[in-house]
Amino acid sequence: MGVPSISVTDTSTSITMDPILRYDNGHPNSPWRKIVIIPIWIVQLAFLSVNTVVAGMLIGITQGGSEPGQNELQPWIVVNILIASMALLLTCVEVLMFVYHDLTPNLFLTSAVIKIVLALIPIGFQIYVTHTSWVKISPNEAYLAVAFGFSIVEFIGYIAALIYGLYVSRCVRNHMRGLYNSYARDSESARLTPAFS
Secondary structure, X not given: OOOOOOOOOXXXXXXOOOOXXXXXXXXXXXXXXXXXXXXXXXXXXXXXXXXXXXXXXXXXXXXXXXXXXXXXXXXXXXXXXXXXXXXXXXXXXXXXXXXXXXXXXXXXXXXXXXHHHHHHHHHHHHHHHOOOHHHHOOOXXXXXXXXXXXXXXXXXXXXXXXXHHHHHHHHHHXXXXXXXXXXHHHHHHHHHOOOOO
């Protein structure tokens, strides 16, 4: 006597590409590894917060004096604050989505790319300022060096996030491909197996 099996004939069955448990950071099958993603966020949040405060202080500390350009508000400082604030907001959104199990690899990658593009703006401004007369006024050169250092560390953090995001995205694609292939094999096997009434 043969073993009865179920014949699958319902063609409306489909595989969801967005299973809930896939992004549940507490689930063993989650692609997110706290040991990797949390240090990335710690570096970003720490340096972005300090960078925003330091740039804000620079606006108030800008040297006063009789020489032209000494007490002028520098555009690169304002740009630095705006970019750091935007990147800080994006990072906070990532953390919140992670906490509520809604952070997908595509969203994480998109956020990382946006932050990388944004980070290039203040770095470009700071490189440009090194060729102006403003930087020759003491201690403006030190201010610029500190701001440039923060920008570079933040940029490295964004690159690390991008690399990790690409890795997670690749793992998820491979996992979904495996699920699809397994589903296709099971469906074909069930279709070819005679159904017992």
